[in-house]
Amino acid sequence: MIMKKFIQFTLLMTCLTSFAFADNMRKLEVDTKNQTKHTTKINGKKISYTATTGTQPVWDDEGHPTASLFYTYYQRSDVKDDSSRPLLISFNGGPGSASVWMHVAYTGPRTLNVDDEGYPLQPYGVKTNPYSVLDVADIVFVNPVNTGYSRVLPDKDGKMPSKEQQKKMFFGVNADIKYLADWITTFVSRHDRWRSPKYLIGESYGTTRVSGLALELQSRQWMYVNGVILVSPTDIGIKREGPVKAANRLPYFAAAAWYHKALNSNLQSKSLLELLPEVEAFTINQYLPALAKGAFISELEKQTIADQVAQYSGLSKQEVLRSNLDISNAYFWKELLRDREQTIGRLDSRYLGIDKKAVGARPDYNAELTSWLHSFTPAINYYLREELNYKTDIKYNMFGNVHPWDRSKNNTGENLRLAMASNPYLNVMIQSGYFDGATNYFDAKYTMWQLDPSGKMKDRLSFKGYESGHMMYLRHEDLKTSNNDIRAFMKNTLPSKSKAAKY
Known part of the structure; x- marks a missing residue:
């Protein structure tokens, strides 16, 4: 009997120890660093670099860690003086998306195993990225709270903050910018990069993030950046509503219809870059004014506009008229190839x-996203x-729980304009894919036009377009071109030693 109870007690303690160990393995280590050494070839030249993976805390005003962010930092190892070597600080979007997309598909030294058009291949994994910008800049990929391995931490009493408290601390336009600026300052200090030229790059919602960070870093951290790169940008607080929102879709519709050979022969025979300026001119000069007239447009003008919109969009004139000239994105994705019984991606x-x-009236699912998550x-x-030898039992959140997200008081576009005005070194480049229906390229151009209404800084604003989608870099040809565009942007925005920051 005694032996039986002893065995039961031993088994119980073993189970409790195992559970405790498992629980401990699934807890985030607050402040860690792991480093590996690598070599690669970029544009045919051998490059040696170190990859540092780790976590770095976010602190409250009392110095208590409230969250810890997972990051990956690539640093070329054969550079003795990094005072003039750019540091590229990279964010993805969502909000709630990990910094995975640009990390293993765009600027980093390794890229997805996909075909030349970006479709997944097995075995899943990564391969050398021969166009990574690591040859000219060091890169840190940052995962905001609840994305990747980044997590909220218990408070000083060991209790997890409530959902409302977490929202106030992390999950909103301005809360996100505030804590990330603090985090960046700590990172730059720890890695002795205060003298280095700094660039922010964000994709999708990440463009809202980096637009706000440009001013937040300047005004509250006294850290000035040389460039901001907006990849497939959101509206960054610059409103595109009503007729503008409706009209701005048409150039994207034309691009998608052209790709799927759904246009008439006269338009289809043109190259994409011949077609789009024509559609853009019609959009600004005729389509937008027509939409602004609403119900009071004349019947003749309505018929004329509907006919042209149908030709450029690949839809029937009847469908355009039934939509009152205003075609929604979702309907377009469902309707364009309805006769082929196929939908197109968002x-x-x-x-x-x-x-x-x-x-x-809309597709059942997003065809592109399921494909991307495959790889x-x-x-x-x-x-x-x-x-990279980073071991943990914590789940890597491709998309983390950050909702409801506080989108109020989004002044990030105006903040970016103010950051540019007060920092003569600061330049902005926009990169967009012509086939992106979520953050379409013409919206991106419109945002660029409206960012500085005075026009006094337009020589510091530039746009680059690519024959692909939201993640233009998945297409091999655009992976090369878009990385080279970043290289050129950094080269052109690094001032000479004799050029002072003044007007």
Whole structure:
């Protein structure tokens, strides 16, 4: 009997110890650093670099850690003086998305195993990125709270903050910018990069983030940046509503229809870059004014505009008129190839989907996103664990729980304008894919035009377009071109030693 109870007690303690160990393995280490050494070839030249993976805390005003952010930092190892070497600080979007997309598909030294158009291949994993900008800049990929391995931490009493408290601390336009500026300052100090030229790059919602960070770093951290790169930008607080919102979709519609050979022969025979300026001119000069007239447009003008919109969009004139000249994105994705019983993707309209029914007003799913998750999820989990040797049982959140997100008081576009005005060194480049239906390229151009209404800084604003979608870098040709555009942007915005920051 005594032996039986002893065995039961031993088994119980073993189970409790195992549970405690498992629980401990799933807790985030607040402040860690792991470093590995690597070599690669970029543009045919051998490059040696170190990769540092780790966590770095966010602190409250009393010095208590409230969260810890996971990051990956690539630093070229054969540079003796990094005072003139750029530091590129990279964010993705969502909000709630990990810094995975640009990390293992765009600027980093390793890229996805995909075909030349960006479609997933097995075995899943990564391969050398021959166009990474690591040859000219060091890069840190930052995962905001609840994305990647980044997590909220218990308070000083060991209790997790409430959902409302977490929202106030982290999950909103301005809270996000505030704590990330603090985090960046700590990172720059720890890695002795105060003298280095600094560039912010953000994709999708990450463009809202970096637009706000440009001023937040200047005004509250006294850290000035040389450049901001907006990849597939959101509205960054610059409103695009009503007729503007409706009209701005048409150049994207034309691009997607052209790609799928859904235009008439006269338009289809043109190259994309011949077609789009024509559509843009019609959009600004005729389509937008027509939409602004609403119900009081003349019947003749309405018929004329509908006919031209139908030609450029690949839809029927009847469908354009039934939509009162205002075609929604979702309807376009469903309607364009309805006769082929296929849908097109939202973030990248080159991708095709198959719905349960050909009828309906919107696709059943986003064809491109399911394709991307095929390759990105296994690739980042493999890469961090097996190549960069970062081991943890914490789940890597491709998309983390950050909602409801506080979108109020979004003045990030105006903040970016003010940061540029008060920092003569600061330049902005926008990169967009023509086939992106979520953050379409013409909206991006419109944002650029409205960013500085005075026009006094337009020589410091530039736009680059690519024949791909939201993540233009997935297409091999655009991976090369877009990275080279970043290289050129940094080269052109690094002032000579004799050029002072003044007007």
